[in-house]
Amino acid sequence: MPDLKTAVIVSVGTELTEGIIQEKHLKYLAPQLRIMGFDVLKSVMVPDNFTLVQEEISNAVGRCSLLIVTGGLGPTSDDITREVVSKAAGTGLYFREEIWEIIKNRYKGRTISPVNKKQAMFPEGFSVLDNKAGTAPGMAGWIHGTCIIVLPGPPRELKVVFENSALPFLEKYFNFSYSENSLTCSSYMTPESELEESLKRNRIGNIIWGTRVSGGYIEFHLKGGTGVERRKMLKLVRKDLGELKIRTGNYTPAELFTAALKGSGLKTVTAESCTGGLISKLITDIPGSSEFYWGGYVTYSNQAKQRILNIPHPIIEEKGAVSREVCRGMAEEALEISGADISIAVSGIAGPGGGTAEKPVGTVWISVLNGNGDSEDKLFQFFGNRVSVRMKTAVSAFLLAEKMLIGLEWLDRYQRW
Secondary structure (H helix, E strand, O other), rough: OOOOEEEEEEOHHHHHOOOOOOHHHHHHHHHHHHHHHOEEEEEEEEEEHHHHHHHHHHHHHHOOEEHHHHHOOOOOOOHHHHHHHHHHHHHEEEEOOHHHHHHHHOOOOOOOHHHHHHHHHOOOOEEOOOOOOOOEEEEEEOOEEOOOOOOOOOOOOOOOHHHHHHHHHHHHHHHOOHHHHHHEEEEEEOOOHHHHHHHHHOOOOOOOOEEEEEEEEEEEEEEOOHHHHHHHHHHHHHHHHOOOOOOEEOOOOHHHHHHHHHHOOOOEEEOOOOOOOHHHHHOOOOOOOHEEEEEEEEEEOHHHHHHOOOHHHHHHHHHOOOOOHHHHHHHHHHHHHOOOOOOEEEEEEEOOOOOOOOOOOEEEEEEEEEEEOEEEEEEEEEEEEEEHHHHHHHHHHHHHHHHHHHHHOOOHHHOOO
């Protein structure tokens, strides 16, 4: 009989072992399992090789209470996970007509190949884990006292299947209630190490936590203790790091800002330089964004700033494109042209080149302006690579704009991240 609350993760895919794509499964799954009280004994990547996958599954079965296998659920010949699991279970694969109908409906009029029928094959006795984000369902069952959860490989699909289908299955058999006995929170503009130290400093009783970095912010869960204790601990962490940086719930920075917009019935406009449209993209990722987003300008070059947003050439020459004057001018012109209620403008040096001693890589100006004449102009110094600087710029812009709308305190120490 395996030890209680121990887990092994096996990620299947040659593209993982050859470094073609980055392995993200452990980074997502390990914190979730920790919150549920599991100790992750091992995580391993295995190529699409029947013998090697079978070996890892055989080693785990009977030795841990939970085995999670990811990937290998597609319709092609190298997608072997269902066959390996079936052999480990000592049963054959059976075609599920009702699952095939669901898969066909997901194609919505597109031609579906007969090879996709493979995705409707399941070992006898295994439950189907619905995949609302794709066409490869997961599955769950038991082999020699070990619970087996098989999830699709694409990270987005894996997350959807795990949270919507696998968790309810696990709650039936293991002593935890993921939804009732944990508190979901989010941290912004905070290094993961800084958040970890604050959680340790403010820990109450036996409360544990798990963290997951996602899209420029950190999602974390407080698990254990009573509801009062979890809320008290969160209050201490918010006091420690700042109310702006720690929130209840799991919300992207764009969702925080747009929720404040919708609550006020306002519209926003953006003017971007170094982010190249990232802020606009993150806003329009939100369904119904046409209600609160007027549109935006990507004025990447100095010429674009002059011709589209009427920034005078002498100001750019004297102050530089990365300056308070230019960034404020971008915000003012965008607000005037659009007739929106609040504008966000950013101009900076994302790198890796372009920095100087006076304005090193990561130097970014953000200006937020509303129709009442209220304004915020902040100079930031971000650290990291080009992708990181651009994302940190977008996150900070959203939080600065939200602050203007709802009045949260902004501290100068937030300007270095």
